[in-house]
Amino acid sequence: MHEWTEQTEQLAADVMAYARERLHMRPPPLDGPRAPEELRADAGPTITPDGIGGTEALRIFADVLAPACISTDHPRYFSFIPCAPTPASTLFDLVVGASSIYGGSWMEGAGAVYAENEALAWLAGLAGFPETAGGVFVQGGTIGNVSALIAARHRDAVRRLTEERPPPARYAVAASVEAHSSISSAAHAMDIDVIGVTPDEEGRLTGAALDGALDRSSTAHPGREPFAVVATAGTTNLGIVDDLESVSAVARRRGLWLHVDGAYGAAGLAAPSRRALFNGIETADSFVVDPHKWLFAPFDCAALIYRDPGAGYEAHSQHAAYLEPLRTGHDWSPSDYALQLTRRARGLPFWFSLASHGTDAYSAAIEQTLRVAEHAARRVREIDHLELIGEPPLSVVAFRRTGWTEARYYEWSAELLMSGTAFVVPTTHAGEVAIRVAIVNPRSTTADVDVVLDSLAD
Ligand SMILES: *Cc1c(COP(=O)(O)O)cnc(C)c1O
Numbered sequence: 001m002h003e004w005t006e007q008t009e010q011l012a013a014d015v016m017a018y019a020r021e022r023l024h025m026r027p028p029p030l031d032g033p034r035a036p037e038e039l040r041a042d043a044g045p046t047i048t049p050d051g052i053g054g055t056e057a058l059r060i061f062a063d064v065l066a067p068a069c070i071s072t073d074h075p076r077y078f079s080f081i082p083c084a085p086t087p088a089s090t091l092f093d094l095v096v097g098a099s100s101i102y103g104g105s106w107m108e109g110a111g112a113v114y115a116e117n118e119a120l121a122w123l124a125g126l127a128g129f130p131e132t133a134g135g136v137f138v139q140g141g142t143i144g145n146v147s148a149l150i151a152a153r154h155r156d157a158v159r160r161l162t163e164e165r166p167p168p169a170r171y172a173v174a175a176s177v178e179a180h181s182s183i184s185s186a187a188h189a190m191d192i193d194v195i196g197v198t199p200d201e202e203g204r205l206t207g208a209a210l211d212g213a214l215d216r217s218s219t220a221h222p223g224r225e226p227f228a229v230v231a232t233a234g235t236t237n238l239g240i241v242d243d244l245e246s247v248s249a250v251a252r253r254r255g256l257w258l259h260v261d262g263a264y265g266a267a268g269l270a271a272p273s274r275r276a277l278f279n280g281i282e283t284a285d286s287f288v289v290d291p292h293k294w295l296f297a298p299f300d301c302a303a304l305i306y307r308d309p310g311a312g313y314e315a316h317s318q319h320a321a322y323l324e325p326l327r328t329g330h331d332w333s334p335s336d337y338a339l340q341l342t343r344r345a346r347g348l349p350f351w352f353s354l355a356s357h358g359t360d361a362y363s364a365a366i367e368q369t370l371r372v373a374e375h376a377a378r379r380v381r382e383i384d385h386l387e388l389i390g391e392p393p394l395s396v397v398a399f400r401r402t403g404w405t406e407a408r409y410y411e412w413s414a415e416l417l418m419s420g421t422a423f424v425v426p427t428t429h430a431g432e433v434a435i436r437v438a439i440v441n442p443r444s445t446t447a448d449v450d451v452v453l454d455s456l457a458d
Contacts, residue, residue: 011054018062019094023087027443028071030420039068072299075444076422076451081236081264081290084441085298085349092352093298096345103345106331113334116347119354123289124305126269128282135286135305135312136337137347141263144288144304146186147316147338149173149228151306152257152285153190154315156227169223174214175230176205176242180261183230193224203238203390205231207246214254228257233278233287234265237427237436239394241265244280252283260287263302265394267294267440270359271366277393285311294366294395294440297350304338312337365442369395373439375446379453386456389429395439398429401456406433412455422452 022028042064046052052060072083085093102108103116116137124133138144153171160167172193175183187194197213199205214226229251231242244260251258260266260281266289268274269281281287286306291297306312317336326333335341354362373395380386380399389398401409409426416422427436437452 007054011058014055014058018058022066023090027074027076029067030074030076030417030423031067031070032417032420032423033070034068039064070417070423073441073443074423075441076424076448077441078437078439078444078452079423079425081293081438082441082444083292083299084296084443085292086296086353086357088356089297089349089353093349095352096348101345101348103343103347104335104341105326105333107326107333109334109345110331112345112348113332115351115355116334116345117332119291119347119351120303120305122354122359123269123303127266127278127284127287127305129305129307132309133305133307134309134332134337135303136334136343137291137345137350138302138304138338138340138343139300139346140292140302141180141261141288141290142182142185143339144263144290144302145180145182145230145259145261146189147304147312147340148257148259148286148288148306149186149190149192149230150339151312151315152228152259153192155257155311158314168225170221170225172217172221172224172226173228173230174210174217174226174256176232178203178205178235178237178240179230179232180236180263182263183261193221195226199240199242203235203240205242205247207243207248207250210247210250214250226254226256228259230259230261231284232265233260233262233281234268234394234396236264237396237429238390238398239265239392239396240390241268241277241393244278244284246280248280248283257286258284260284263288263290264293264396264438264440267291267366268370268394270295270363271370272363273367273370274394291347291350294369295350295362296353296365296442301346301350303347306337309337368442369439369444372444372446372449373397373437376437376439376449376453379450383453383456386453389434396436397439398427398434398436400432400434404433409433409435416452416455421455422448424452 043060101112103112120135172195174195176199177196178199184194195217197209231247233241248258269278288304290302292299292301313336376397377392380388385402387400413425426433
């Protein structure tokens with residue numbers, strides 16, 4: 001299996017050719033899911049005692065399996081948050097895969113970690129963090145958020161120990177009720193409570209609302225104490241950025257860790273036209289931004305950055321007899337900063353593309369998607385049977401189709417996917433069904449948006 005034979009040579013050529021062709025397709029087919037029975041019938045048995053051979057396995061992937069996966073980089077993939085990697089980033093992903101790099105420790109992956117840290121430093125700089133800031137690329141915003149909250153609780157616990165204050169009966173984290181589901185998932189995993197704060201009319205978490213909610217929480221639940229606040233910089237549903245300045249002031253006054261969840265939206269830091277929305281992020285203790293969302297890197301890649309990386313280290317470094325040889329110096333080992341040990345050097349494709357194209361190209365590409373989102377919002381306002389839900393602060397545009405039942409929305413969405421036209425799934429806002437178009441692909445044009453809007457006529 002490990003020998004390099006003539007068959008391996010052929011397989012290398014076939015795999016490279018497949019990858020090149022897939023990257024070259026403009027656009028790739030949208031594709032869509034199929035039932036397991038259908039896939040079983042078409043693919044046949046794949047795991048056998050003798051093996052089916054690489055050529056045949058690749059054929060099954062190309063002919064049967066890949067077409068049953070939606071292309072998240074299709075320019076009319078507007079659901080959830082699409083993924084629009086640059087060719088440079090995806091090509092380099094192949095190189096990373098070929099290089100057998102262990103990205104968890106400096107000792108084993110120094111060169112890769114150095115490059116990842118360069119990319120992290122750019123992100124930290126965009127947020128106005130000090131040069132001493134640092135972090136790690138993790139699998140997603142979900143792992144980034146839980147890792148930051150674990151570090152925050154650890155800092156609180158250590159402070160209590162030092163100050164000889166007892167631990168609270170129950171720990172809690174405060175967040176807007178509009179915060180991402182990964183925050184309640186983190187709280188569940190950590191066995192802590194979430195203090196849900198009602199946002200203002202514009203959907204933003206504010207310092208005043210936070211302050212009030214924290215007061216009410218301590219009255220209603222004596223013994224329950226918050227250790228952190230999560231603010232969202234770009235909600236997934238509507239792209240709303242919380243009022244980071246006022247939230248930060250309250251967090252600081254109360255001695256709480258401020259974590260900013262910018263998994264989707266914090267890429268907007270690189271867009272001069274939106275930078276002011278993020279004012280206050282520079283005071284946070286940590287933030288998360290996913291290059292696999294609006295920063296054109298392939299799955300899976302999320303940056304978690306700490307103001308004081310020591311806090312991340314204290315909470316996350318693992319100790320075991322067999323790991324101690326890695327702890328010889330003060331070198332930067334990425335595994336020490338999140339809930340993980342073995343890790344792929346998953347920041348490298350992002351680093352390679354950023355290094356290749358330069359940061360100005362990133363700003364320009366993000367601004368381009370914002371212009372397409374502005375076009376979408378303008379058209380929605382113009383069309384009688386469409387109703388815009390708020391002005392989109394970033395690149396997510398949400399609206400209603402007046403006169404449609406919930407069933408009709410789902411029918412429309414399924415038709416678009418089945419015909420290979422577009423992938424747009426309904427969402428809900430304020431208890432009502434709505435359509436949501438998320439634009440993070442610079443190859444999505446105003447014409448692509450128009451195709452979707454025009455399909456809503458009847
Ligand atoms: C997408 C998203 C997450 C989760 O990130 P994953 O990379 O999917 O784990 C968390 N918060 C926000 C605001 C998001 O948009």
